[in-house]
Amino acid sequence: MTKPNLPSDRLVFEQLARNFENSAGQPVESRWRWLVAAHIVGQQEFAMHWRTHLAMLGFAVNSRDYPEVAGQLLRLALVPFGHLLRRLPAGNTGRATVNAFQPMPLDPLIQRLISDTRQQIVRGS
Numbered sequence: 001m002t003k004p005n006l007p008s009d010r011l012v013f014e015q016l017a018r019n020f021e022n023s024a025g026q027p028v029e030s031r032w033r034w035l036v037a038a039h040i041v042g043q044q045e046f047a048m049h050w051r052t053h054l055a056m057l058g059f060a061v062n063s064r065d066y067p068e069v070a071g072q073l074l075r076l077a078l079v080p081f082g083h084l085l086r087r088l089p090a091g092n093t094g095r096a097t098v099n100a101f102q103p104m105p106l107d108p109l110i111q112r113l114i115s116d117t118r119q120q121i122v123r124g125s
Helices: 009-020 028-044 046-063 066-084 107-121
Strands: none
Touching: 009 046, 009 107, 028 046, 028 107, 046 066, 066 107
8 A cells, every 4th residue: 555645744834824914804813823833743853843832933923922932032042962862852933921841732733734735736736
């Protein structure tokens, strides 16, 4: 039995990032879900991980969520160390509301966003 030809994490990450950009006008928490999904997909690759936290920082600034701004600044400082030490907690949302070192079970809603995005790429839509 062969595996279906699934899109790479980079393609999924890029689509999730576009979905975030295209979600302007949606409620703030709905928009955060796109960034969290992108974080989970891209966390294992430095450039995608860094880019997600930059986007999270920018969104927190635009939302005037100053505790999140502070948390994202800390996470941006930690990203290089996490990659050097290979200490990247699986499933972590990347938000300031959670421990930066804590592995987390994947939220079903975020898992669905990721799965639906993969399927959209496969279908070419």
